Amino acid sequence: MNLRTLAREERTDLAAFLETLSPEDWETPSLCEGWRVRDVIAHAISFDEIGLRGHVERFARGRLNPNRINAIGHAEYAGREPEELIAILRSNLDPSGFPAAFGGMIGFADGLIHHQDIRRPLGRPREIPAERLRPALSVALFAPVLLGVLRVRGLRMEAADLDWSFGRGPVVRGPGEALLLTIAGRSGVVEELEGEGQPILAARVG
Incomplete structure (x- = not known):
């Protein structure tokens, strides 16, 4: 599994999708609280x-605080026009710097999760390739900042549409994409999951 390659594939698909958006789409609230689609992309390329x-x-x-660091980067790019944001993404399909850390883990997880953060509110679902979704589920458990493993502690996560599971305890089962976003802490998506462990996880993600 080459995460840098997967990151490039995901960022390529994301750029292609962004090129189909209308001006109104760019102003649509995303799954990231307080951020529109344009804010998510400003962060993703920052x-x-x-x-x-x-x-x-x-x-x-940012005093090494992830939230402060991300806020600084977002502020520097939030005023850019969509065309410029897409151009920056297109020019940097291979992650570099911090997104390239841990073998490309951060760039891969960030790109794939944020891709879904904007697709869902826009009503533009997609089928994530299994060869990306499966490693993304594992990466989201241990990637810095996300640390989804803490969110799902004491539970067994099972994907209904691909061969992936993690943990022991009461079962939480559902589509791999919904599991991924819930592991990443996105609220609301947990309603798409089921199993005796679902209420426990729902209480943790809000």
Whole structure:
């Protein structure tokens, strides 16, 4: 499993999807609380152009706090026009800098989850390729910041549409995409899951 390759494939698909959006679509609220579609993409590409020195400066300004660091990056790109955001993504399909850390883990997880963060509110579902969805489920459990393993502790997660499971305890079962977003902490999606462990997980994600 080459996460850098998977990240490039996902970012390529994301760029192609963004090119189909209307101006109204870009202003639609996403699954990320307080962020529109354009805000999600501004965040997603905010590390691609800054280089090593830019990374060091941003992490220092954010005092190594992920929320502060992301807020700084988002603020720097939130005013860009959609065409410019897409162009930056197209020019940086291979993750670099912080998104390339851990073998591309962060860039891959960030790209795939944020892709769904904007597709769902727009009513534009897709079938995520199994060769990406399966590793994304595992990555979301242990990726820095997400740390979904803490959210699903004491539960057994089972995908209904592909060969993937994790953990022990009361079962939570459902589509792999819904499991992924719930592991990542997206509220509302947990309603699509079932099993005796579902109420426990629902209480954790809100």
